[in-house]
Amino acid sequence: MEEVVTIDCANLSVLEIASQVRQAQPESTVKLIGGSKVASVGGGTFSADKLIVDFPLGDFAAMLGNGTFTEINGSVGEACGCSLASGSVIIRGGAGAQLAVHARGGFVAVLGKAGDFCGQGLDGADVFVRSIVGNKAGYCMAKGTLLLGNGAGEELGARMRGGVIYVRGDVGSLSKDAKKVRLKDADTMRISLLLARVGIKSDGKDFKAYRSRMEGKS
Amino acid sequence: MIYSESGVLDELFFHHAPMRRAGEASSEVTLQHEITARSGGGLILPGPLMLVNCPALEQSSVWMNSCAIMHQQQIAVFAPHEKMAGVQEGSTPMRIAQTFAGEPIDLEDIVTADAIVVNCWQRKTRNSRWPSEADARQLGSYLDAIRVASGGSVPVGVGFQVGVCEQDVASAIDAGVDFISVVSDERFVSIQHVVALRKVRAACLRAGLQDFVVLATLPAVTAEEMLKLVAVGASMVSVDAMLAPYVPAITDVGPRSSGLESALLHALEPQDGPVEIAMQRVAQELGNCTERLIDRMAEIGVNSLASLTEKNLRTSSTTLSKLLGIEML
Numbered sequence: 001m002e003e004v005v006t007i008d009c010a011n012l013s014v015l016e017i018a019s020q021v022r023q024a025q026p027e028s029t030v031k032l033i034g035g036s037k038v039a040s041v042g043g044g045t046f047s048a049d050k051l052i053v054d055f056p057l058g059d060f061a062a063m064l065g066n067g068t069f070t071e072i073n074g075s076v077g078e079a080c081g082c083s084l085a086s087g088s089v090i091i092r093g094g095a096g097a098q099l100a101v102h103a104r105g106g107f108v109a110v111l112g113k114a115g116d117f118c119g120q121g122l123d124g125a126d127v128f129v130r131s132i133v134g135n136k137a138g139y140c141m142a143k144g145t146l147l148l149g150n151g152a153g154e155e156l157g158a159r160m161r162g163g164v165i166y167v168r169g170d171v172g173s174l175s176k177d178a179k180k181v182r183l184k185d186a187d188t189m190r191i192s193l194l195l196a197r198v199g200i201k202s203d204g205k206d207f208k209a210y211r212s213r214m215e216g217k218s
Numbered sequence: 219m220i221y222s223e224s225g226v227l228d229e230l231f232f233h234h235a236p237m238r239r240a241g242e243a244s245s246e247v248t249l250q251h252e253i254t255a256r257s258g259g260g261l262i263l264p265g266p267l268m269l270v271n272c273p274a275l276e277q278s279s280v281w282m283n284s285c286a287i288m289h290q291q292q293i294a295v296f297a298p299h300e301k302m303a304g305v306q307e308g309s310t311p312m313r314i315a316q317t318f319a320g321e322p323i324d325l326e327d328i329v330t331a332d333a334i335v336v337n338c339w340q341r342k343t344r345n346s347r348w349p350s351e352a353d354a355r356q357l358g359s360y361l362d363a364i365r366v367a368s369g370g371s372v373p374v375g376v377g378f379q380v381g382v383c384e385q386d387v388a389s390a391i392d393a394g395v396d397f398i399s400v401v402s403d404e405r406f407v408s409i410q411h412v413v414a415l416r417k418v419r420a421a422c423l424r425a426g427l428q429d430f431v432v433l434a435t436l437p438a439v440t441a442e443e444m445l446k447l448v449a450v451g452a453s454m455v456s457v458d459a460m461l462a463p464y465v466p467a468i469t470d471v472g473p474r475s476s477g478l479e480s481a482l483l484h485a486l487e488p489q490d491g492p493v494e495i496a497m498q499r500v501a502q503e504l505g506n507c508t509e510r511l512i513d514r515m516a517e518i519g520v521n522s523l524a525s526l527t528e529k530n531l532r533t534s535s536t537t538l539s540k541l542l543g544i545e546m547l
Contacts, residue, residue, distance in 0.1 A: 083323040
């Protein structure tokens with residue numbers, strides 16, 4: 001039976017929380033309770049399979065995360081999932097600016113809204129935002145997938161170099177560095193698989209696809 | 219006074235201790251410097267020297283040799299973890315990982331490092347900025363996130379370019395950095411480098427930090443210059459400028475070349491070819507530098523780097539006297 005370790009984060013510093021999380025056994029679930037807007041939690045590599053956080057987190061949550069399934073029952077601050085290496089991060093609230101900035105792998109899903117510069121410098125990870133996002137989503141994106149479920153703000157895909165952005169709904173404005181492309185079967189398949197990871201059933205056909213104008217050019 | 223490009227350290231002189239018998243004090247001198255990181259982890263600096271950016275020594279044909287030399291001379295090395303792939307563990311006394319503003323962080327790089335520097339400028343453009351994911355108010359959380367990811371005990375410092383303002387240094391100290399790195403790519407040590415070191419020291423003292431590590435990637439060329447920079451405020455000084463005349467010429471073949479080409483090139487080189495001779499000179503130069511540092515510290519009358527301060531200096535310059543608060547000759 002899976003072991004569940006509960007850590008009361010009230011009166012614990014970030015490094016103390018991290019130290020206790022690291023002591024969890026492999027294949028266990030760690031549950032964090034009692035904290036509030038603690039920054040820098042949930043990053044790095046640790047043995048536990050799953051990390052559940054029952055309070056909102058501050059900035060840099062799950063930064064440099066590697067391999068763990070992290071579920072945050074609340075909102076997060078800025079740069080959640082920064083430089084994520086692998087694993088999944090599910091945020092049941094909203095996220096601040098620079099969601100999944102420079103994330104290299106893994107999957108970040110926000111079931112609320114996200115701020116500006118969502119997916120900035122994305123370098124291989126998959127990112128999904130169910131509600132509205134701010135401006136400059138996909139800024140300097142190099143690789144990976146950005147899936148936006150309720151439109152996008154201004155300057156979508158500014159300085160985009162690669163990867164793909166899928167948007168359902170209206171786009172405030174499209175940056176000159178990005179272009180709309182035809183949605184192919186492979187795209188709809190990818191969209192439906194990503195949405196299935198957060199329990200949403202969709203065939204993906206109501207999304208539009210955007211790629212970098214530089215793609216394919218040396 | 220208008221300083222020539224290489225003149226500012228020439229205006230500083232060490233105040234010597236009373237005469238000692240030759241060889242008497244040398245055995246008491248230690249170049250190691252132990253610090254306790256503010257986050258709780260400990261760090262022993264192997265010495266006052268570090269190798270920061272020397273592509274010629276990092277090329278694949280000489281990298282193992284370079285590591286062996288740095289290990290022998292107890293010189294810390296700035297190198298990414300992928301460079302250490304073929305290097306035996308413990309072959310460098312200290313490996314320092316670097317991150318730059320606007321670039322992703324490699325988890326493997328920081329987990330295996332002995333110390334981490336978060337540089338506040340963009341690598342390509344050299345534009346100064348806080349790490350793009352953070353500004354001054356977020357810096358503490360950013361550094362904590364790096365500490366968490368790296369295991370909690372790796373000292374994390376912030377790197378600034380020379381010309382940094384005191385407010386930025388103070389923000390970094392408030393954010394809880396374990397050390398500060400000051401970097402310049404100028405060709406000669408000038409007054410701005412001395413000013414930068416003093417700014418960092420002044421900010422540390424205002425925060426109540428007496429023993430704070432400052433890494434100085436500055437163009438010191440001789441052991442004497444390195445010691446003067448230590449007295450002014452550096453804890454470690456780079457050897458890049460000193461080694462520049464001795465490092466082997468770039469011989470690496472390009473990235474698209476095959477392994478056969480590089481094997482042939484290596485096979486065609488004579489046993490005591492120019493690369494081997496250059497590496498011997500590098501090792502000799504570093505050895506001479508370390509010996510000179512120890513001898514000089516003994517002459518000055520200090521047993522450790524921590525006890526070498528501006529109080530050991532005198533100057534013939536009014537400007538430096540006011541800047542450093544030291545006596546004039």
